[in-house]
Amino acid sequence: MNKPILTRAARKRGVVFAMVIAIAIHLAAVVIASSKHEAANPVTAEPRPVIAIEDNDETPTQPVRLSAIPTDSIPPAEFTELPTPAPVLPRRPAPIRPVSVPRQLASRNGNFKTLAVSAPRPAYPYEARQRGVTGSGAVVVSVDPGSGLVVDTVLEQSTGSSILDSAALSAFRRWRFKPGSPPKIRIPITFTLLGARF
Numbered sequence: 001m002n003k004p005i006l007t008r009a010a011r012k013r014g015v016v017f018a019m020v021i022a023i024a025i026h027l028a029a030v031v032i033a034s035s036k037h038e039a040a041n042p043v044t045a046e047p048r049p050v051i052a053i054e055d056n057d058e059t060p061t062q063p064v065r066l067s068a069i070p071t072d073s074i075p076p077a078e079f080t081e082l083p084t085p086a087p088v089l090p091r092r093p094a095p096i097r098p099v100s101v102p103r104q105l106a107s108r109n110g111n112f113k114t115l116a117v118s119a120p121r122p123a124y125p126y127e128a129r130q131r132g133v134t135g136s137g138a139v140v141v142s143v144d145p146g147s148g149l150v151v152d153t154v155l156e157q158s159t160g161s162s163i164l165d166s167a168a169l170s171a172f173r174r175w176r177f178k179p180g181s182p183p184k185i186r187i188p189i190t191f192t193l194l195g196a197r198f
Contacts, residue, residue: 115181117148122171122189122196128163129193135159136190139172143185148177156186164191171196 113119137159142152153169168189177185190197 112185112187115177115185116175117178118174118176120171120174121198122167122191124191124195125163125167128161128167128191132193133161133164134190134192135161135164136188137165137168138186138188139168140184140186141172141175143177143181143183145180145183148179148181150175150177159189159191161191167191168196 135158137155138157140154140156141150142154143149144151150173153172155165155169159165159168168191172187187198
C-alpha cells in the first residue's frame with residue numbers, strides 16, 4: 001500500500017496558513033474588546049468654569065515698614081526662686097551591736113562543756129599509742145562570740161609530746177560553741193592509753 005508523501009513546501013504552507021488565521025482571530029478579538037470598552041464608558045465633555053483674574057492697578061503696593069517695639073511698654077519679667085529641696089541621703093543601716101559577752105575564761109570546772117555545741121574528741125595518734133606516750137596539758141581557744149566558731153587555738157600547757165599537742169590543737173579548731181560564749185575558753189586535755197579525756 002502506498003502512502004502519500006508530504007513535501008516540505010506543503011508543510012510550510014500549512015504552518016503559514018495556521019499563523020495567518022491565528023493573527024486574524026487575535027485582531028478580531030482586540031477590535032471587539034475595544035468597541036465594548038468605548039460603549040461602556042462614554043466620554044462626556046463637561047464645560048470647564050472660566051476663572052477671571054482682574055488686575056487692579058489703582059492700589060499700588062507699598063513696602064511695609066517695621067518699627068521697633070519700645071521696651072518701656074514690656075513689663076519686666078518676674079522670677080521667683082523655688083526653694084531648693086534638701087538632698088536625699090541614702091539611709092544607713094543600723095550599726096551592728098556586738099553581743100554582750102562576759103569577759104571570763106572558762107576553766108577547769110567544766111563549764112566549757114555546757115557551752116560546746118560540737119566537740120569532736122581528739123584522736124589518739126597511732127604513733128604515740130604504739131610508743132605508749134601519755135600526757136596532760138591545756139589549750140586555750142579563741143571563740144567568735146557572734147557565731148561561736150573557733151578562731152584560734154593556743155597551747156597553754158604542753159602534754160610533753162609534740163604529737164599529742166598537735167592532735168589536741170587540730171581537734172579543738174573544729175569545735176563549735178553557742179553564740180554569746182566567752183571569747184577565750186581554756187580546755188584541759190589528758191591522753192592515756194585508753195584515749196583522750198577532757
